[in-house]
Amino acid sequence: xxxxxxxxxxxxxxxxxxxxxxxxxxxxxxxxxxxxxxxxxxxxxxxxxxxxxxxxxxxxxxxxxxxxxxxxxxxxxxxxxxxxxxxxxxxxxxxxxxxxxxxxxxxxxxxxxxxxxxxxxxxxxxxxxxxxxxxxxxxxxxxxxxxxxxxxxxxxxxxxxxxxxxxxxxxxxxxxxxxxxxxxxxxxxxxxxxxxxxxxxxxxxxxxxxxxxxxxxxxxxxxxxxxxxxxxxxxxxxxxxxxxxxxxxxxxxxxxxxxxxxxxxxxxxxxxxxxxxxxxxxxxxxxxxxxxxxxxxxxxxxxxxxxxxxxxxxxxxxxxxxxxxxxxxxxxxxxxxxxxxxxxxxxxxxxxxxxxxxxxxxxxxxxxxxxxxxxxxxxxxxxxxxxxxxxxxxxxxxxxxxxxxxxxxxxxxxxxxxxxxxxxxxxxxxxxxxxxxxxxxxxxxxxxxxxxxxxxxxxxxxxxxxxxxxxxxxxxxxxxxxxxxxxxxxxxxxxxxxxxxxxxxxxxxxxxxx
Amino acid sequence: xxxxxxxxxxxxxxxxxxxxxxxxxxxxxxxxxxxxxxxxxxxxxxxxxxxxxxxxxxxxxxxxxxxxxxxxxxxxxxxxxxxxxxxxxxxxxxxxxxxxxxxxxxxxxxxxxxxxxxxxxxxxxxxxxxxxxxxxxxxxxxxxxxxxxxxxxxxxxxxxxxxxxxxxxxxxxxxxxxxxxxxxxxxxxxxxxxxxxxxxxxxxxxxxxxxxxxxxxxxxxxxxxxxxxxxxxxxxxxxxxxxxxxxxxxxxxxxxxxxxxxxxxxxxxxxxxxxxxxxxxxxxxxxxxxxxxxxxxxxxxxxxxxxxxxxxxxxxxxxxxxxxxxxxxxxxxxxxxxxxxxxxxxxxxxxxxxxxxxxxxxxxxxxxxxxxxxxxxxxxxxxxxxxxxxxxxxxxxxxxxxxxxxxxxxxxxxxxxxxxxxxxxxxx
Numbered sequence: 054x055x056x057x058x059x060x061x062x063x064x065x066x067x068x069x070x071x072x073x074x075x076x077x078x079x080x081x082x083x084x085x086x087x088x089x090x091x092x093x094x095x096x097x098x099x100x101x102x103x104x105x106x107x108x109x110x111x112x113x114x115x116x117x118x119x120x121x122x123x124x125x126x127x128x129x130x131x132x133x134x135x136x137x138x139x140x141x142x143x144x145x146x147x148x149x150x151x152x153x154x155x156x157x158x159x160x161x162x163x164x165x166x167x168x169x170x171x172x173x174x175x176x177x178x179x180x181x182x183x184x185x186x187x188x189x190x191x192x193x194x195x196x197x198x199x200x201x202x203x204x205x206x207x208x209x210x211x212x213x214x215x216x217x218x219x220x221x222x223x224x225x226x227x228x229x230x231x232x233x234x235x236x237x238x239x240x241x242x243x244x245x246x247x248x249x250x251x252x253x254x255x256x257x258x259x260x261x262x263x264x265x266x267x268x269x270x271x272x273x274x275x276x277x278x279x280x281x282x283x284x285x286x287x288x289x290x291x292x293x294x295x296x297x298x299x300x301x302x303x304x305x306x307x308x309x310x311x312x313x314x315x316x317x318x319x320x321x322x323x324x325x326x327x328x329x330x331x332x333x334x335x336x337x338x339x340x341x342x343x344x345x346x347x348x349x350x351x352x353x354x355x356x357x358x359x360x361x362x363x364x365x366x367x368x369x370x371x372x373x374x375x376x377x378x379x380x381x382x383x384x385x386x387x388x389x390x391x392x393x394x395x396x397x398x399x400x401x402x403x404x405x406x407x408x409x410x411x412x413x414x415x416x417x418x419x420x421x422x423x424x425x426x427x428x429x430x431x432x433x434x435x436x437x438x439x440x441x442x443x444x445x446x447x448x449x450x451x452x453x454x455x456x457x458x459x460x461x462x463x464x465x466x467x468x469x470x471x472x473x474x475x476x477x478x479x480x481x482x483x484x485x486x487x488x489x490x491x492x493x494x495x496x497x498x499x500x501x502x503x504x505x506x507x508x509x510x511x512x513x514x515x516x517x518x519x520x521x522x523x524x525x526x527x528x529x530x531x532x533x534x535x536x537x538x539x540x541x542x543x544x545x546x547x548x549x550x551x552x553x554x555x556x557x558x559x560x561x562x563x564x565x566x567x
Numbered sequence: 568x569x570x571x572x573x574x575x576x577x578x579x580x581x582x583x584x585x586x587x588x589x590x591x592x593x594x595x596x597x598x599x600x601x602x603x604x605x606x607x608x609x610x611x612x613x614x615x616x617x618x619x620x621x622x623x624x625x626x627x628x629x630x631x632x633x634x635x636x637x638x639x640x641x642x643x644x645x646x647x648x649x650x651x652x653x654x655x656x657x658x659x660x661x662x663x664x665x666x667x668x669x670x671x672x673x674x675x676x677x678x679x680x681x682x683x684x685x686x687x688x689x690x691x692x693x694x695x696x697x698x699x700x701x702x703x704x705x706x707x708x709x710x711x712x713x714x715x716x717x718x719x720x721x722x723x724x725x726x727x728x729x730x731x732x733x734x735x736x737x738x739x740x741x742x743x744x745x746x747x748x749x750x751x752x753x754x755x756x757x758x759x760x761x762x763x764x765x766x767x768x769x770x771x772x773x774x775x776x777x778x779x780x781x782x783x784x785x786x787x788x789x790x791x792x793x794x795x796x797x798x799x800x801x802x803x804x805x806x807x808x809x810x811x812x813x814x815x816x817x818x819x820x821x822x823x824x825x826x827x828x829x830x831x832x833x834x835x836x837x838x839x840x841x842x843x844x845x846x847x848x849x850x851x852x853x854x855x856x857x858x859x860x861x862x863x864x865x866x867x868x869x870x871x872x873x874x875x876x877x878x879x880x881x882x883x884x885x886x887x888x889x890x891x892x893x894x895x896x897x898x899x900x901x902x903x904x905x906x907x908x909x910x911x912x913x914x915x916x917x918x919x920x921x922x923x924x925x926x927x928x929x930x931x932x933x934x935x936x937x938x939x940x941x942x943x944x945x946x947x948x949x950x951x952x953x954x955x956x957x958x959x960x961x962x963x964x965x966x967x968x969x970x971x972x973x974x975x976x977x978x979x980x981x982x983x984x985x986x987x988x989x990x991x992x993x994x995x
Contacts, residue, residue, distance in 0.1 A: 054653075086716045112590075149620075
């Protein structure tokens with residue numbers, strides 16, 4: 054038994070629903086009690102889907118348990134086939150139905166439905182949503198994909214994008230364009246938009262693009278082994294990763310890796326003088342493994358940030374994220390415990406968080422700006438505009454998204470210049486965070502003070518701030534004060550000092566100058 | 568005293584045959600109630616003993632994720648608990664011990680059963696008894712089921728309140744108890760109106776804090792604030808309390824009838840009643856008239872959701888000029904919604920339970936002007952050109968009593984008004 058407050062991932066059958074809902078012509082019959090139908094709203098509300106997910110729930114009740122839940126399942130299966138006439142059906146059990154052991158797969162197979170029936174075994178008490186999606190796609194592909202003749206033109210399959218995925222819709226469009234620029238067509242994109250008959254012709258492609266290892270890796274590995282399709286290993290998020298991806302595709306296909314980069318703006322935006330203020334910003338990264346790994350590289354190599362901590366919530370990616378962390382000289386935080394992530398952020402007090410919607414809330418509370426880089430998704434993560442993460446436009450989008458929550462460069466200088474001015478007092482905050490003027494509860498600037506104010510000082514243990522030094526510290530603009538406090542304390546500890554004076558403050562400043 | 572209540576032209580819907588179909592139900596389970604109950608009971612913690620699905624539901628159903636450390640959580644059952652490798656009761660003890668040591672502010676702990684805990688027959692009442700002994704007098708531990716195999720959406724609140732009734736002390740006092748978790752501001756309005764009529768000693772179940780406890784006994788009379796409190800109703804009657812049946816306090820008419828039933832019970836004179844209610848009644852009438860302008864002559868179709876459907880259909884048809892096509896409810900408790908059914912004019916189909924696909928067929932066929940349904944159905948129906956109102960908002964928003972009557976009508980008229988405002992058709 055494990056006490057959980059908030060979860061990063063849903064149960065595995067929700068992963069299966071993400072695959073079913075992404076596809077067309079497929080229906081999912083789920084042996085589950087009525088409450089499990091809540092999952093429909095994830096798709097209709099968060100993703101604003103204009104149709105119900107193609108899922109029939111048996112919605113058994115307590116009184117059915119004594120009688121025949123198996124019959125209930127078979128009726129639901131038959132009715133679903135009659136009503137929706139899918140090309141294929143997937144069947145499975147949610148956590149509760151797993152306990153009553155009705156074997157939906159076995160029952161559905163004996164019903165003689167005139168379409169393929171694919172049974173899913175998703176252990177609800179061991180695994181989670183990403184596993185559910187990955188396993189479901191794998192089972193569908195394993196059952197339906199057959200060796201077929203290759204297309205004449207060089208084509209690939211895009212593997213991994215699902216319903217409720219973080220920017221999957223736009224990543225597909227961006228990658229399709231990028232590959233087209235190289236001379237590669239897309240044979241099938243799966244599961245998003247694919248029908249069971251599309252799945253059958255996956256083997257016609259020359260290679261697979263593994264977009265999201267979380268949801269597509271098992272499928273790509275199986276196709277590599279059984280259909281002889283190699284797959285790309287680099288996830289093209291960020292400038293460097295996109296270029297590596299292009300090189301990988303070129304190596305697989307023999308096509309030229311030289312493509313037009315005129316749409317790519319991140320490198321110049323990062324090099325331009327206004328971005329100087331981004332230098333060495335201390336960032337903390339948390340999310341799914343794929344997005345964190347990509348974001349770490351972008352943060353360090355393309356934005357000039359300092360990565361002070363990183364981690365992921367999906368254990369399937371633990372090994373890779375540990376390796377990434379090691380490369381950054383860090384220890385990875387692999388956890389699904391939201392409170393643990395919060396504690397880590399609090400201890401590191403980074404200047405910015407790159408995380409999920411959960412970390413965005415942590416940031417709000419601690420007064421640390423946050424940009425979202427990964428699922429679990431929120432209605433905000435489905436913007437109306439084109440907003441990919443992958444490819445060149447993805448890099449542009451990421452630059453804007455990450456810079457937006459920060460105090461802007463020129464504004465930072467102005468704040469510094471006018472820090473004695475009454476309009477620029479600490480609590481005034483940054484002007485583009487409009488909520489401040491109206492005293493909105495979720496103001497960004499203020500909690501920085503709270504988190505780093507006098508009350509927080511004893512945290513650092515034995516070192517004591519003398520009142521002169523404390524006053525001097527307050528003259529430093531709020532958005533760098535946390536860093537100044539921490540640097541000074543570290544410096545004092547290294548020097549074995551018990552007290553921090555004004556001199557110590559400036560000694561430390563000189564020590565850390567860069 | 569008597570109240571001049573317009574009697575419907577027909578006999579009402581109490582005798583109307585009910586359409587019962589068995590198929591897929593598209594409803595929340597009772598765990599959802601924790602979302603509002605934990606806000607209401609400020610020193611209570613709700614510990615669901617369930618699966619990852621339960622935890623995911625709680626965070627998704629709230630619509631917004633608050634992400635503070637909330638006063639609810641899920642003890643997620645793991646493979647070892649199910650395989651009997653560990654004693655689930657011992658595991659639960661250690662989870663609770665950890666929880667209570669971290670949260671010394673907790674005075675009431677609810678162990679909430681879920682589908683998996685019911686199926687594996689984890690005895691939570693035994694656990695609650697044991698823990699009450701361990702943690703008394705500091706923490707009181709109760710249990711109820713919010714499982715989807717036994718409860719639908721608002722029945723979770725019912726199960727929770729019903730679990731609190733047996734531990735109320737015995738009392739001989741002649742007291743009025745209001746039952747149901749409403750937002751504080753609304754609860755205050757009701758209490759204030761009744762106090763102005765001279766009805767003192769008003770208790771509310773659930774109380775804000777465990778310490779605000781009160782008794783129950785044969786001299787207790789109670790009025791329900793919500794129509795879904797069937798088990799709580801039964802539990803209170805078992806303690807000797809007597810129910811004051813009345814239409815529910817939605818809209819001007821419902822509020823007046825609800826107050827009047829209590830006033831009659833306590834012998835309040837017509838003069839006093841009129842003096843206390845005249846001004847807010849008048850305000851409510853005006854507010855409803857204004858907010859319901861866009862609803863007059865329009866039709867409404869209810870999918871089953873919160874059990875508020877019948878009283879709301881009464882409000883919409885009698886005060887807002889709408890026609891009801893179908894009124895679907897997950898359950899119909901005749902002894903509770905009877906007075907509302909009496910006032911609801913014959914005509915609509917009454918349905919109990921659900922086969923969602925067949926019901927959707929009927930809805931598409933009828934093409935109502937407004938469909939009241941859950942979040943899973945709303946956008947798909949909008950995409951088919953049907954205006955919808957999410958039912959869950961009716962539970963989360965203050966809608967009871969006079970001062971909210973206009974807001975209640977507004978909740979229904981806004982989707983229609985919005986459709987009128989948007990000019991998005993492509994040029995011909």
